[in-house]
Amino acid sequence: MTNYMRDVNGALELLWNKLEAWGAQTVLMLPNILVALVLLILTFYVAGLIRSWIGKFINRFSHSAALNNLILTLLYIGMLLLGFFFVLSVLNLDRVVISLLAGVGIIGLALGFAFQDIAANFISGVIIAVQKPFRVGDNIETNDYFGTIERITLRTIDIRQVTGELVKLPNKMVFENPLTNFSIYGTRRIDLEVGISYAEDLERVQQVVIEALEDVKNRVKTKAVEVMYDSFGDSSINFKARFWVSYSRQVDYVGAKSDAIIRIKKAFDANDILIPFPIRTLDFGIKGGEKLTEQLQALNATVKDGQRIGGNGK
Incomplete structure (x- = not known):
């Protein structure tokens, strides 16, 4: 029992000595602690003030809210870290500062490997926000x-x-x-493919199409309608009617294209211009290229012979 009490008293005495040392050290560090607290408060205040001021300034040059928030957040965190390191220096904790910097570097490297796809998307987003395509x-x-x-x-x-x-x-x-x-210039060109009969007067068709498209919906009047013949098709001569329309929504494009088709069809009907159907020639020759007419004649002769024989039998 005596040894036990002696150990307890020794432990209490050691604890008391430690507390006395810490108390004495605290008293000595009290001015530094007060300065550190003041410096920490000033850091938050100045960082917020600078972020607010730069936020008003940066909005004049960049209209990307995401990019502006990113810049302001990084600037705010950087100022807080700088003030925090100063606070640790005032408290004579320089070794802690070095350890923190080393730890931040290692953590940043690990996170970079772990989240490289996220980082790539983030960097791409920053570049897109700057270039604004x-x-x-x-x-x-x-x-x-x-x-x-x-x-x-x-x-x-x-x-x-x-x-x-x-x-x-x-x-x-x-x-x-x-x-x-498609929206960067506010206009878009429509290329409309049309086919006409080989019997038509090409220059007349060209003029009819141009007149039909003059007042098409949303057409840009400063750019002329162009009708350019493109190719000789299987059953038609093909051309492209090209014109420009004002463009802000996709419905502007499809609406103008639909209106152009209606106008061309009405103009062709009014001027008796033919849009031909595809023509297909079918070859029924199955005996080494033998003509279909010859096969039909042979078939008819066979049928007649059969009828004649049947009649004689009666």
Whole structure:
């Protein structure tokens, strides 16, 4: 029992000595702790103030909310980390600062390997936000998807297809593959293929089509209608009617194309211009190229002989 009490007293005495040492060290560090607290509070205040000021300034040059938020967030975190390191230095914890920096580097390297696809999409999103090859509301086609952009983030691009489906495309796919932006110029050309009979006057047909398309829906009046003959078909001479329309939505394109088809058909009917049906010649020769007429004649002769024999038998 005596040895037990002696061990307990020794442990309590050691604990008390430790507490006294820590208390003395705390008293000595009290000014540094107060300075560190003040510095930490100032860090949060100044970081928030600078973020607010830069946020008003950066909005004048960049209209991408995602990119602006990214820049402001990274700037805010960087200022907080800088102030935090200063606080640790004031508290004479320089070794802790070095350890933290080493740990951040190792963690960043590990996360980079683990989330390389996410990082690639993120970097692609930043580049897209800077270059701005398209914006919300544009009609684009990429990766076999066609539709209207509804949202652009730093990870995906949301495309609403003309049939109503919403497609979320990773930025990496959009950045690395060809993309067609149909809305960038606000106009689009329609190439309409038509065929006419070989018997028609080609110059007359050309003039009739041009006049028919002059007032087509949404047509850009500053650009002339073009009618160019393209090829000799199996049963028709083919040409392309080309004209430009104002374009902001896909319905502008398909509506103008439909209106053009209606106008051309009415103009052809009014001027007796024929759109021929495809012509096919069928060859029924099955005996080394023997003509069908010869086979029919032989068949008719056989039928007649049979009828004559049958009649004699009666």
